[in-house]
Every structure is written in C-alpha cells, then in structure tokens.
Amino acid sequence: MSARIQAPGGSTATRIGAMVLRHAYLLRTSWPRIFEMMYWPTIQMVLWGFFTVFLATKSSYIAQATGILISAVLLWDVLFRGQLGFSLSFLEEIWSRNLGNLSVSPLKPAELMAALMTMSVIRTLIGVLPAAGLAIVFYEVSVFELGLPLVAFFANLLVMGWAIGMLVCALILRVGLGAESVAWLAIFLIAPVSAIYYPVSVLPDWLQAVAWTLPTAAVFEGMRAILIDGQVRGDLLLRAALLNLLYLTVSAATFLYSFQVARRRGLLLQIGE
Amino acid sequence: MLSPVIEVAGLTKTFNGVTAVAGIDFTVSAGETVALLGANGAGKTTTLSMLLGLLLPSAGSVRVLGEDMIRHRYRVLGRLNFSSPYVDLPRRLTVWQNLMFFARLYGVPGARRRVLELAEQLDIADLLKQRSGNLSAGQKTRVSLAKALINAPELLLLDEPTASLDPDTGDWVRGFLEDYQRQSGAAILLASHNMAEVERLCDQVLMMSGGKIVDRGSPAALLERYAQDSLEGVFLDIARARQGPDAPERAAE
Numbered sequence: 001m002s003a004r005i006q007a008p009g010g011s012t013a014t015r016i017g018a019m020v021l022r023h024a025y026l027l028r029t030s031w032p033r034i035f036e037m038m039y040w041p042t043i044q045m046v047l048w049g050f051f052t053v054f055l056a057t058k059s060s061y062i063a064q065a066t067g068i069l070i071s072a073v074l075l076w077d078v079l080f081r082g083q084l085g086f087s088l089s090f091l092e093e094i095w096s097r098n099l100g101n102l103s104v105s106p107l108k109p110a111e112l113m114a115a116l117m118t119m120s121v122i123r124t125l126i127g128v129l130p131a132a133g134l135a136i137v138f139y140e141v142s143v144f145e146l147g148l149p150l151v152a153f154f155a156n157l158l159v160m161g162w163a164i165g166m167l168v169c170a171l172i173l174r175v176g177l178g179a180e181s182v183a184w185l186a187i188f189l190i191a192p193v194s195a196i197y198y199p200v201s202v203l204p205d206w207l208q209a210v211a212w213t214l215p216t217a218a219v220f221e222g223m224r225a226i227l228i229d230g231q232v233r234g235d236l237l238l239r240a241a242l243l244n245l246l247y248l249t250v251s252a253a254t255f256l257y258s259f260q261v262a263r264r265r266g267l268l269l270q271i272g273e
Numbered sequence: 274m275l276s277p278v279i280e281v282a283g284l285t286k287t288f289n290g291v292t293a294v295a296g297i298d299f300t301v302s303a304g305e306t307v308a309l310l311g312a313n314g315a316g317k318t319t320t321l322s323m324l325l326g327l328l329l330p331s332a333g334s335v336r337v338l339g340e341d342m343i344r345h346r347y348r349v350l351g352r353l354n355f356s357s358p359y360v361d362l363p364r365r366l367t368v369w370q371n372l373m374f375f376a377r378l379y380g381v382p383g384a385r386r387r388v389l390e391l392a393e394q395l396d397i398a399d400l401l402k403q404r405s406g407n408l409s410a411g412q413k414t415r416v417s418l419a420k421a422l423i424n425a426p427e428l429l430l431l432d433e434p435t436a437s438l439d440p441d442t443g444d445w446v447r448g449f450l451e452d453y454q455r456q457s458g459a460a461i462l463l464a465s466h467n468m469a470e471v472e473r474l475c476d477q478v479l480m481m482s483g484g485k486i487v488d489r490g491s492p493a494a495l496l497e498r499y500a501q502d503s504l505e506g507v508f509l510d511i512a513r514a515r516q517g518p519d520a521p522e523r524a525a526e
Binding site (some may be wrong): 010011014015017018019021022025026029030092096097098099100101102103104105106107108263264265266268269270 | 288318319322325326327328329347350351353354355357359360361362363364365366367370373374375377378379380381404420
C-alpha cells in the first residue's frame with residue numbers, strides 16, 4: 001500500500017472538465033438518453049414541416065417565408081433543450097445520490113453551474129442538430145440561412161434556458177424531488193408570451209408588456225425580421241442580451257443561495273431517491 | 274505534540290428548536306483514529322456533516338487542517354475525503370469511470386495510475402468494467418473506499434464504514450483501514466455503532482448521547498472506567514444512564 005501520492009491539485013477548468021467527463025460517460029453508456037434528446041426536436045420539426053407545406057399554399061404569410069415555422073420550432077427547441085440540459089444534468093446527480101459526494105469535493109457551486117451549462121450546450125446540440133439537418137433534407141429549409149444572427153439567437157435562447165434551469169434546480173434543492181416535474185413544465189409557462197409562432201402584436205396590450213420583458217420574444221421577433229423583411233434587428237438582439245444578463249444574474253444568485261440554504265438545513269446529503 | 278487535524282469548539286446544531294448537537298468540543302491529531310460512538314440519533318452524522326461543511330452549525334467553530342470549515346472549506350476539501358451509506362456513486366457508470374471521474378475532480382496527478390493502484394490494493398481490479406449499480410454490498414463498500422482514498426486524503430471521514438457487510442468483508446475493511454492509517458499517517462474519524470470495529474481501530478472514542486459528548490478516552494480507558502469487558506457494555510451503561518434524569522452528566526461521572 002502506498003503511503004503518499006503526489007498532493008492533489010486541480011483547477012477550476014479540470015474540475016469542470018471532470019464533471020463534463022462524468023456526464024459524457026453517462027451519455028455514452030445510455031443510448032435511450034441520446035435517443036430521447038433527438039426524438040422530440042425531430043418529431044416537432046417533422047410535424048411543423050408538413051404543416052408548413054400545407055399552409056404555404058393557403059397563407060400568404062407563410063408563403064413569403066416558408067421556413068418561418070420550422071425555424072421557430074428549432075429555435076424553441078434550443079431554449080427547451082438548453083433548459084432541460086441544465087436541469088436534467090443536475091437531476092442526474094440527485095437521482096444517483098451523488099450530490100453528497102460532489103458537495104464534499106473541491107467542486108464549488110459556481111463550477112458545478114459552469115459544468116451544467118457546458119452539458120446543456122452539448123445536450124442541446126445533440127438534440128437540435130439532427131433535426132436541423134433533416135429540415136434541409138425533407139423541406140429544403142435551412143435554419144443556418146439565418147446567418148451570423150443565428151449564433152446570437154442560439155446564445156440568447158441557451159442563456160435564457162440556463163436561467164430557467166437554475167431556478168428549477170433551486171426549487172428542487174428547496175423542496176426536494178417532488179418538484180422534479182417542474183423541469184419539464186417550467187418552460188411552457190413563458191411559451192404563450194414568447195411570440196414563437198406569432199408576432200408580439202397579436203397579444204393583448206397587457207400581455208405585450210409582459211412579452212417584452214422576456215428575451216425570447218425579442219429573439220423570435222428578430223428571427224421573423226430576418227426571414228420576412230430580410231432585416232437584422234440589432235436593437236432586438238441587444239434587448240435580448242441585456243434581459244438575459246439580468247435574468248442570468250438573478251437565477252445564478254438564487255441557485256447559489258439555495259445551495260447555502262441546503263447547507264444550513266442539511267439537505268445536501270439527504271436529497272435523492 | 275502532533276498538529277490537530279480537526280479542532281471543534283462549542284459546536285451546536287439545532288433544527289426547528291430541537292438540539293441535534295449541543296456544544297461539543299474535541300480535537301483529532303494527525304495519525305490518530307477517532308470514533309464517534311453513539312446510538313441512533315446521538316448526533317454522529319450531524320457532527321460529521323458539520324465537519325465537512327455540508328451542514329452549517331448554529332453555533333461554535335470547526336477547523337479542519339487549519340482552515341475554518343464554515344468560511345474557507347474549499348481550501349481544504351481537496352485534502353480530505355468521505356464515505357457514507359447516505360451517498361452513492363453514479364450507478365450507470367462503471368467502477369473505472371467513477372474512479373477516473375473522482376480522480377480528475379480531485380485533480381489527482383497520474384489519475385490512471387492511481388486508480389489502478391487502488392484497484393489492486395482494494396482487490397477490485399476485476400470489477401473495474403462493471404457498472405457500479407450492479408455491485409454487491411461488499412464490493413460497493415470497497416469501491417466507495419477507493420473513491421474516498423482517491424486523493425490520498427490527510428483526513429478520512431467515514432460514516433458507518435462496515436454497515437450491512439458480512440463479518441468477513443467487515444473484517445477485511447477494518448484490516449485495510451488499519452494498514453492505510455499506519456502507512457499514510459492520515460487521521461481517520463469514523464461514526465459507528467459497531468463496538469468491535471471501534472475497539473480494534475480507534476485510539477480515542479467520543480461517546481455521544483443526546484447530541485453531547487458524554488465521555489471520551491481510549492477504548493482501554495473507557496473499559497476500565499466503566500468496569501466493562503467490551504465497549505458494548507460501556508455503550509449500554511451510557512444509554513441506560515441517559516434514560517434517567519441528568520443522564521449525560523451522570524454517565525460521564
């Protein structure tokens with residue numbers, strides 16, 4: 001038996017890398033998880049694709065920009081998968097009763113958040129890229145034709161997904177696994193006012209005011225501005241980015257605070273199946 | 274005088290007005306093995322949780338490896354480790370994947386070499402490709418120990434290290450811990466109600482009851498003080514004294 005090995009060290013990057021490795025191991029050994037990630041975005045895209053084909057002959061609005069619904073579906077899935085990628089990666093730690101191990105390791109809560117964000121990006125790309133590819137094959141609609149603004153849309157939706165994911169995780173830390181279904185439901189609370197498939201202007205005045213407090217409405221309006229008017233709306237992108245900054249700050253603070261409360265109440269060892 | 278690895282002063286935890294740990298004081302030195310011994314609900318796990326910084330105390334202080342665990346726990350968490358039946362290793366990951374993950378999380382240099390070394394020492398080399406969720410209780414305990422030793426900790430905290438093991442495996446684990454402690458010079462603090470384990474492994478025993486340390490000393494000193502043949506007798510004396518008025522004080526007298 002060896003007495004002493006070289007003293008352990010490690011940096012923030014190696015700890016985040018270790019967490020990503022842990023989740024990569026999990027995904028590699030579980031094809032149903034990979035399948036589930038790709039399944040819904042693809043099914044959604046196929047459904048809305050046929051709906052687009054049908055509407056294109058009936059509606060001048062769709063006819064002028066055939067890719068509008070498919071692009072909206074794919075971008076909505078970026079938000080949904082981004083949020084699920086964050087929340088489910090956290091839930092995996094609770095389901096496997098590993099949160100106690102992580103909480104006594106040198107991994108800081110902020111590093112855990114960074115790892116969950118990284119996993120969210122990976123899971124989102126696994127889910128959305130095949131659907132985006134199939135949209136080109138089946139309907140000749142390429143979301144990539146949005147060009148560089150697509151990167152801004154993708155980033156903004158992902159960040160909003162993280163912000164919601166952090167609030168979901170904070171809630172689970174506070175009340176336990178009884179709240180896990182919120183991970184699947186939370187995002188749909190903002191769907192009606194996110195102007196995914198219709199412009200903000202169709203909403204009642206008071207709901208329009210609510211919609212403009214969400215980065216998602218700005219992103220989807222920006223998407224329509226490109227697809228219908230061929231116009232890149234910098235003001236909408238800036239609005240989305242600033243709102244995201246605000247939401248991410250509040251959500252990150254709530255997530256970190258809920259960790260602190262869990263420490264005070266002794267929940268970090270107990271939470272699990 | 275060996276340097277203290279753990280220094281606890283006036284440590285108290287109350288949950289909604291119920292006192293789980295009531296102002297305890299103790300120190301653990303480098304190279305020492307100390308047991309927290311007590312009945313269910315005595316406050317052992319709560320004390321361990323506070324030592325790890327998993328639970329914030331209501332009052333008092335905890336210093337581990339010279340650092341305040343309430344304010345600066347991340348400075349020392351890489352130098353200690355923990356094993357408990359309350360936590361698990363991710364079940365879908367293989368033993369190899371789990372150990373590699375924790376090696377990287379703790380920033381262990383030469384992670385592969387360290388995992389193989391521990392696999393040999395803990396006799397789990399043939400389990401490395403198995404999923405952690407498919408292991409028996411004895412195999413799981415050895416793998417959990419490998420995880421707890423991955424960073425060659427200067428302080429090892431163990432909660433019920435041989436709970437639910439058959440006598441043979443339990444004996445093997447105790448022998449392993451003895452060897453590890455002797456060769457590494459690490460301090461070990463274990464919470465247990467296995468008297469034989471405590472008698473065999475520990476230099477010092479902290480007898481807990483009702484959230485207080487009601488007595489302390491080496492196993493030999495406690496046996497002499499209570500005129501008992503085994504720690505089980507000491508434990509029962511304390512438990513019975515606890516049932517009367519002024520119990521903790523009486524037991525310690």
